[in-house]
Amino acid sequence: MGEFKTTWRVQYYETDRMQIVHHSNYIRYFETARTEMIRSWGYAYSDMEMAGIWLPVLSVEAKYKTPAVYDELLLLKCWTKGLRGASLELAYEVSNYETGEVHVTGTSRHGFTNADLKPIRLKKEVPEIYELFEGAMKK
Amino acid sequence: MGEFKTTWRVQYYETDRMQIVHHSNYIRYFETARTEMIRSWGYAYSDMEMAGIWLPVLSVEAKYKTPAVYDELLLLKCWTKGLRGASLELAYEVSNYETGEVHVTGTSRHGFTNADLKPIRLKKEVPEIYELFEGAMKK
Amino acid sequence: MGEFKTTWRVQYYETDRMQIVHHSNYIRYFETARTEMIRSWGYAYSDMEMAGIWLPVLSVEAKYKTPAVYDELLLLKCWTKGLRGASLELAYEVSNYETGEVHVTGTSRHGFTNADLKPIRLKKEVPEIYELFEGAMKK
Amino acid sequence: MGEFKTTWRVQYYETDRMQIVHHSNYIRYFETARTEMIRSWGYAYSDMEMAGIWLPVLSVEAKYKTPAVYDELLLLKCWTKGLRGASLELAYEVSNYETGEVHVTGTSRHGFTNADLKPIRLKKEVPEIYELFEGAMKK
Numbered sequence: 001m002g003e004f005k006t007t008w009r010v011q012y013y014e015t016d017r018m019q020i021v022h023h024s025n026y027i028r029y030f031e032t033a034r035t036e037m038i039r040s041w042g043y044a045y046s047d048m049e050m051a052g053i054w055l056p057v058l059s060v061e062a063k064y065k066t067p068a069v070y071d072e073l074l075l076l077k078c079w080t081k082g083l084r085g086a087s088l089e090l091a092y093e094v095s096n097y098e099t100g101e102v103h104v105t106g107t108s109r110h111g112f113t114n115a116d117l118k119p120i121r122l123k124k125e126v127p128e129i130y131e132l133f134e135g136a137m138k139k
Numbered sequence: 140m141g142e143f144k145t146t147w148r149v150q151y152y153e154t155d156r157m158q159i160v161h162h163s164n165y166i167r168y169f170e171t172a173r174t175e176m177i178r179s180w181g182y183a184y185s186d187m188e189m190a191g192i193w194l195p196v197l198s199v200e201a202k203y204k205t206p207a208v209y210d211e212l213l214l215l216k217c218w219t220k221g222l223r224g225a226s227l228e229l230a231y232e233v234s235n236y237e238t239g240e241v242h243v244t245g246t247s248r249h250g251f252t253n254a255d256l257k258p259i260r261l262k263k264e265v266p267e268i269y270e271l272f273e274g275a276m277k278k
Numbered sequence: 279m280g281e282f283k284t285t286w287r288v289q290y291y292e293t294d295r296m297q298i299v300h301h302s303n304y305i306r307y308f309e310t311a312r313t314e315m316i317r318s319w320g321y322a323y324s325d326m327e328m329a330g331i332w333l334p335v336l337s338v339e340a341k342y343k344t345p346a347v348y349d350e351l352l353l354l355k356c357w358t359k360g361l362r363g364a365s366l367e368l369a370y371e372v373s374n375y376e377t378g379e380v381h382v383t384g385t386s387r388h389g390f391t392n393a394d395l396k397p398i399r400l401k402k403e404v405p406e407i408y409e410l411f412e413g414a415m416k417k
Numbered sequence: 418m419g420e421f422k423t424t425w426r427v428q429y430y431e432t433d434r435m436q437i438v439h440h441s442n443y444i445r446y447f448e449t450a451r452t453e454m455i456r457s458w459g460y461a462y463s464d465m466e467m468a469g470i471w472l473p474v475l476s477v478e479a480k481y482k483t484p485a486v487y488d489e490l491l492l493l494k495c496w497t498k499g500l501r502g503a504s505l506e507l508a509y510e511v512s513n514y515e516t517g518e519v520h521v522t523g524t525s526r527h528g529f530t531n532a533d534l535k536p537i538r539l540k541k542e543v544p545e546i547y548e549l550f551e552g553a554m555k556k
Binding site for chain 1: 157162163164166167170193195196197198199200201202203206256
C-alpha cells in the first residue's frame with residue numbers, strides 16, 4: 001500500500017475561535033503529506049515542477065471526525081489510491097500522533113500537466129516519474 | 140431554490156506560486172458564502188454562536204474546473220441542498236463575476252451542535268432557527 | 279493627506295483560539311488597504327504588475343492596541359507617508375467601523391522594482407505612475 | 418544570548434504569485450520560533466496558556482532582505498532581547514538553512530496577561546516562569 005507517514009505540529013494561527021483547527025487547514029495538511037511522500041521517493045515535488053510536471057488538484061474531499069487542537073502533534077498519512085496515465089488519486093488520514101485518534105480522512109485527485117496546465121500522458125512522456133508513483137503504490 | 144450570491148475580491152496572499160488561487164482557499168470562500176447567506180436571512184452566524192448553536196463542518200468537497208487569479212472579482216453562490224433535524228447540506232459555486240466562468244463547485248455538510256459540540260435536534264430545540272433554514276430552502 | 283478608507287468583514291478563519299483576530303492577519307489587512315487605495319487612483323495594482331512595476335515590501339511594523347473579533351466590520355485606512363524616487367512609505371489604521379475603536383496601527387516600506395525584483399527609479403522610468411502616488415499624497 | 422534555532426520547510430500555500438513566500442507568513446514563522454524556544458525551556462506555551470498566562474503581541478516588526486522560495490528549508494532563530502516585570506521583547510532571524518543567506522529579521526514585544534488579557538506582573542505573580550525567561554536570556 002506504500003502508506004507514507006509524516007508529522008505536523010498544530011500552529012496557533014491554524015486554530016480558530018472554536019479553539020480547534022480551522023477545517024480549511026486539513027486541506028493544507030493533505031498537501032504537506034503528499035509533498036513529503038513524493039520527496040520520500042527520492043524526487044521532490046519542487047523538482048517535478050522544475051522539470052515541467054505539475055500536479056494541479058482536480059478535486060478534494062474531507063470528512064471531519066474529531067477536532068485537533070493547538071500544539072497537538074499530528075500524524076499525517078498519505079497513500080496512492082489510483083494511478084492512470086494522466087491522473088492520480090491520493091488518500092489521507094490525519095490523527096493524533098500519540099493516541100492514534102483519527103481527526104480527518106480525505107482524498108484528492110490530481111492531473112499531470114505541463115507548466116501551462118495542459119494535461120500530459122505521464123506514462124508516455126515521463127515514464128521514469130510514472131514508475132516512481134507506480135512503484136510506491138505496490139510497496 | 141433560495142440561491143444566495145455575494146462577491147469576493149481575490150487577495151494577493153490567496154495566490155500561490157502557480158500564480159492562481161491556492162486550492163485550499165476555496166474552502167474558505169465556501170465559508171464566507173454560507174456566512175453571508177445566513178446573515179441575509181436576518182440572523183448572523185455570529186449571533187447563532189452567541190445563542191449556543193454551532194454548525195461544525197462534517198464534510199466538505201470541492202471540484203476544481205478552472206483557476207481564479209489575483210485581483211479577480213468572484214461571484215460566490217450558496218444554496219441549501221438538504222435539511223434534516225440535526226444536519227444541513229449546502230452547495231457552492233465560485234465563478235468569475237463578469238464572465239460567469241465557473242472555477243470551483245462544492246458541497247459541505249454540517250451538524251447542529253451546542254457550544255460543546257454535542258449534537259442538538261434543531262427542529263425541536265430551536266424551531267425558529269430551523270424554520271429560517273427551511274424557509275430559505277423553499278424560496 | 280489623501281487618507282483612503284475601505285472596509286473588511288472579519289472571517290472565521292482569521293480568528294484564533296484566543297477568540298480574536300490572529301495578529302498576522304493585520305499585515306494582510308494592510309495589503310488589502312493599499313491595494314484598494316491604489317485602485318481608487320484609477321490604476322489597479324494588478325495592472326501595475328502587468329506593466330512590470332512591482333512593489334515588494336521592504337519592511338512592515340504593526341502596533342496592537344485592542345483586539346478585533348469574529349464578524350466585526352473593520353474600517354481599514356491607508357495613506358502615503360513618504361515617497362522617494364525608488365521607494366514608498368505607507369501608514370495604516372485598522373479600527374471598528376461603527377465605534378471607531380482603534381485596533382492596530384502600522385507602516386510599511388516598499389521598493390519600486392521590475393518583475394525581476396531589481397530596483398527602478400519610478401520617477402524617471404514611469405513618471406505617470408510616480409505622479410499618481412505624488413498626487414494622492416497631496417490630496 | 419540564549420539564541421534558539423529551529424527549522425521550517427516552506428509550504429506551497431505560503432508562496433504567492435510573485436513565486437516567493439508572502440511577506441505576512443514571516444510573522445507566522447516568528448511565532449513558530451518563539452513557541453519552539455519556550456518549549457525548549459521545558460515549558461510549552463500551550464501549558465502556559467492552560468496555567469492562565471498569556472503572551473499577546475503588543476507590536477511586531479519585520480525587515481525583508483531577500484525572498485525565500487517554495488520548499489526551501491529555513492533556519493528560524495529566536496532570542497530574548499529584553500525582559501521586564503510585565504513585558505518581553507524577542508528578536509528573530511529567518512535564513513536559508515544551508516547557505517545561511519538571511520531573508521528576514523524582526524522583533525516582537527509581548528505583554529504578560531491573564532486569560533482575560535489583563536496585564537500581570539509575571540515576576541511577582543509567577544516567579545518560576547519569569548525565571549525561565551530570565552535564565553534563557555543569560556545563557
